[in-house]
Amino acid sequence: MMPHHHLDEATIVGYSAGALPDAFAVVVAAHLSICQRCRDSVGDADAIGGALLAQPWEGAQPPAQAREAMLAKLASTPIEAPFTPPAAPKVVDPDALPAALHPYFGERFSALRWKSVAPGMHIIRAANVSDGSLMLLRIAPGKSVPMHSHGGNELTMILRGSYQDGLGHFAPGDVADLDSDVTHQPVTMPGGPCICVAATDAPLRFEGWLARMLQPLIKL
Structure with a gap:
């Protein structure tokens, strides 16, 4: 990755x-x-x-x-990768969530209990975060998230699958580090659902009237 x-x-x-x-x-x-x-x-x-x-x-x-x-x-500090001798490849458990997420969502993808909030969109909210909103999102392939900007900041990391928007192609490991100046419309790629972890400090700002009407229900 x-x-x-x-x-x-x-x-x-x-x-x-x-x-x-x-x-x-x-x-x-x-x-x-x-x-x-x-x-x-x-x-x-x-x-x-x-x-x-x-x-x-x-x-x-x-x-x-x-x-x-x-x-x-x-x-102004150049990023220089120090030389390290080759190490044996790590065995990666494809079912394991990153360790930083374990206190909030558990350890394994297969144990997640998703809540449907819209056709093709599921969510799990972390209840034990004191500052900001933390959630897992699972969006079916080929789905388009409504055009939106951000009332504050958003930091999203892709865990599985991928999406494309005006900022580029985002695949596992990538982060979208966004602020209120960014407007975008992610579209999930074929091949499997896009699963990501996202942090926000303010609600999204949807441009379409239907998305704005549904926003209180999906709470994004």
Whole structure:
């Protein structure tokens, strides 16, 4: 599993600083479990953050300026993969959810208990998240999610299947790190349902009147 869509730098900085809502931190942790590139970026952010904290500022630097300085340093830090000798391939259990999701959804895909919210769409909401909304979504192949933007931020990681939208093709391991400036319409690809884990901090903004009418029922 080699992701092609990665975490935004601001998300990496927020995770390193422990400033992300709980729901978003769970999705980040799930992605980090399979993405060496983003693990390296988090390591860089940890190191940069430590250096900034240790720096003797003249007076107290406002938190916003410190965050911008950290983002600038992270953006200018080249991602270099250190050489490691080849390791034996890991045996991956295709039925296992990422470990970061276990406290919220259980350990195995086969044990999930889905709730139908629309034709071809099923959902499981995590009840034990204190900050933000965390959910699993299963969407049948060939389905089009209504055109929408976001009232806040959304972080989605693909677990199985894939979808296509104006931002590209998203397959297992990829993350869509979106904010309120993004409007898109994901379409799931043939071959099997698309299963993803998603974190949001505000309801979606659907453009069609029918989707807006149904939104209180599906609670997205």
